[in-house]
Amino acid sequence: MIDQIIQFNNQFVDSKGYEKYITDKYPDKKLAVLSCMDTRLTELLPAALGLKNGDAKIIKNAGGLVISPFDSAMRSLIVAIYELGVEEIMVVAHSNCGACHMSFDHFHHEMTRRGIAEETLDTIRKCGIDLNTWLEGFKDTPESVRKTVETIKTHPLVPHDIVVRGFIIDSKTGKLDEIAC
Numbered sequence: 001m002i003d004q005i006i007q008f009n010n011q012f013v014d015s016k017g018y019e020k021y022i023t024d025k026y027p028d029k030k031l032a033v034l035s036c037m038d039t040r041l042t043e044l045l046p047a048a049l050g051l052k053n054g055d056a057k058i059i060k061n062a063g064g065l066v067i068s069p070f071d072s073a074m075r076s077l078i079v080a081i082y083e084l085g086v087e088e089i090m091v092v093a094h095s096n097c098g099a100c101h102m103s104f105d106h107f108h109h110e111m112t113r114r115g116i117a118e119e120t121l122d123t124i125r126k127c128g129i130d131l132n133t134w135l136e137g138f139k140d141t142p143e144s145v146r147k148t149v150e151t152i153k154t155h156p157l158v159p160h161d162i163v164v165r166g167f168i169i170d171s172k173t174g175k176l177d178e179i180a181c
């Protein structure tokens with residue numbers, strides 16, 4: 001698959017397909033969107049939000065979560081605020097998310113089945129990583145949105161004038177529902 005992508009990329013560059021996407025690094029709408037990496041949202045999310053290339057910083061991860069105040073999603077939001085001029089943040093979870101009900105027990109079985117040794121998992125645990133927490137999903141999508149919004153709003157490095165709101169997008173229709181936070 002990667003070789004096919006490289007072949008396509010060469011044709012894309014040769015035909016100057018990139019020209020319609022040229023913009024700079026600053027989001028025109030001063031907006032950051034934290035959302036899930038779900039493939040259903042790749043094109044649906046920006047289309048449903050009316051965003052075009054250059055409008056917003058879109059940060060994606062499994063579940064659209066900030067799982068700790070100093071994880072990579074939060075780091076990206078801090079950079080977006082201070083370096084790129086972001087003034088508003090949308091947290092956008094989605095219906096039927098795979099991170100809902102995710103658990104380390106499932107991953108543990110899959111990891112060992114695919115050759116990851118128990119000793120490796122024990123070494124990770126000895127380094128202070130709680131795999132149960134790190135790979136835990138959530139049970140309640142609206143509550144996970146509230147928790148992520150609250151973590152961002154109360155973060156000691158997020159200025160009080162930053163607007164943070166939470167939503168759930170229907171992964172089929174693109175309809176947004178705001179979650180009261």
